Amino acid sequence: MLAIYLSTPEVENDRRALNTFHGMRRAKKEGRLMGIAPYGYINRSHEDGKKYIAIKQPEASNLIWAFNEVAKGHIPTDHVRVQMNKRDGSSMSRSAFSKAMRNSVYCGKIYIENYKQEEAYHIDGKHEALISERLFNQVQLVMGKKRKVEGPGSRVLGNERFPLRGLLTCPNCGKNLTASGAKGKSKTYYYYYYYYYYHCHYKCGFRFDSDKLNELFETEICKLEFNPIIKDLLKSILLDNYK
Known part of the structure; x- marks a missing residue:
């Protein structure tokens, strides 16, 4: 008899929980x-x-x-x-x-x-x-990531460390360079560093520091000057591509 009295509140709680579940499910269906x-x-x-x-x-x-x-x-x-x-x-x-x-x-x-x-x-x-x-x-x-989201020139966009990925060719074999980060242990410190490179496939072995290359590219870009008419046209094209 004592077991019945003790189990009654638990059964009542289960019943209320089930009623709440069905009520919320019915509301969702509505x-x-x-x-x-x-x-x-x-x-x-x-x-x-x-x-x-x-x-x-x-x-x-x-x-x-x-x-x-x-x-x-x-x-x-x-x-x-x-x-x-x-x-x-x-x-x-x-x-x-x-x-x-x-x-x-x-x-x-x-x-x-x-x-x-x-x-x-x-x-x-x-x-x-x-x-x-x-x-x-x-x-x-x-x-x-069910499909690649591409920008102008069918270049995959995303990582801000590698803005030139897909636009560079290897000076050794002529194939397109990709980019990635490699983790290496410093001789001075005990923790790990990431080094970022533009590189070719593993059989070629060519690689170049991404930060240095990005800086060189930016330096060369800054040397260019556009005709005002061309500048306005280029601005319109960029805005259309990135709307």
Whole structure:
């Protein structure tokens, strides 16, 4: 008899937890997002007590800007986050930003998890979307590295240490140079350093310090002067390529 009395509260707690789970799942199927509103939204309630999420500014505008920047693929995702955090509104951590970029809520969808015999799927939410589904899918391609995001000249963009990667040819064999970092132990210090090089394939063996080469390239570029008309035309071309 004592065991029955002791187990009754536990059974009651399990029943309440199960009812809560089914209630939240039913609300999701109706297109209502439950729980704490994600970044860019705020929790609100209708007069009948039903909860919903509404757009919160300026965070919503910040995230729209971030989605568009990540979709371009011109700079690393975390650099976009750092720039976004400089704007008005609350900031985001690296992990929170990464989750936000993969959250389908922002394109108006709600994810329904698989349960028993029911498979997982997405439904249209009743909340206002911040971005289009097309933009969201573009960001997923960039985040998942399912395709290479290329800039002018079909050159893969990304690492700011190697702006000339894909544009240089090896003086020994004539093939395109790639770039990477190598970790080596200093004779003076006990910790490790990274050394960055433009280099050819391993059979050729050619390599050159990336910092020195970047500096030499910048020095030569500074010597050039453009005709004012050409300068305006070049500016227009660059703006068109990086919109």
